[in-house]
Amino acid sequence: TINAGDYIFYTDWMWTSFVVFSVSQSTMLAVGAIYYMLFTGVPGTATYYATVMTIYTWVAKGAWFALGYPYDFVVVPVWIPSAMLLDLSYRATRRNKHAAILIGGTMVGLSLPLFNMVNLLLVRDPLEVAFKYPRPTLPAYMTPIEPQVGKFYNSPVALGSGAGAVLTVPMAALGAKLNTWTYR
Numbered sequence: 001t002i003n004a005g006d007y008i009f010y011t012d013w014m015w016t017s018f019v020v021f022s023v024s025q026s027t028m029l030a031v032g033a034i035y036y037m038l039f040t041g042v043p044g045t046a047t048y049y050a051t052v053m054t055i056y057t058w059v060a061k062g063a064w065f066a067l068g069y070p071y072d073f074v075v076v077p078v079w080i081p082s083a084m085l086l087d088l089s090y091r092a093t094r095r096n097k098h099a100a101i102l103i104g105g106t107m108v109g110l111s112l113p114l115f116n117m118v119n120l121l122l123v124r125d126p127l128e129v130a131f132k133y134p135r136p137t138l139p140a141y142m143t144p145i146e147p148q149v150g151k152f153y154n155s156p157v158a159l160g161s162g163a164g165a166v167l168t169v170p171m172a173a174l175g176a177k178l179n180t181w182t183y184r
Helices: 004-009 011-040 045-066 080-092 097-121 126-132 156-177
Strands: none
Touching: 011 045, 011 080, 011 097, 011 156, 045 080, 080 097, 097 156
16 A cells, blocks of 8 residues: 655655655545435544544554554554544535535545645654665656756645645535436
8 A cells, every 4th residue: 555655765866756745645535425414414434534544554554563663654644633624524515415525625635645644744753764774676657767856946735735636526516426426
């Protein structure tokens, strides 16, 4: 499982991979959370879904820890606050599905990279852990052509939030569409 915190193990491309992981996680959260929230029609279901995803990730973290890796080897992504914003947007608009897609999807995309970076600031020195426990392989889509030094002005949170906000809205719409094959 790739987590938002795994960027620290790709030291030469960590900012690029942080953006990739943040966007993939925000879109994944948007699809699943809005699907279950609109399926039940109950605000709070998105937060429940994010809690279940967090528990799954803690199990993966425990597996790495059991293999002898340090506690900080896997940094669990922060899904729950973003899902709470999605629930809030649905509740505040009196269960308006389209507002949940537009406002909630945007809020998930904007907030998840920010919450993940705040979480990453609280763990042990990432470079120390990365050099002591390197990942065995780089994912195929992360294989570099050459190092991109200074790319995106070293602002992975801004880039992840911008890209996430754009991409989570259609993903939220997809999650909503999975509930029905007729447009209502």
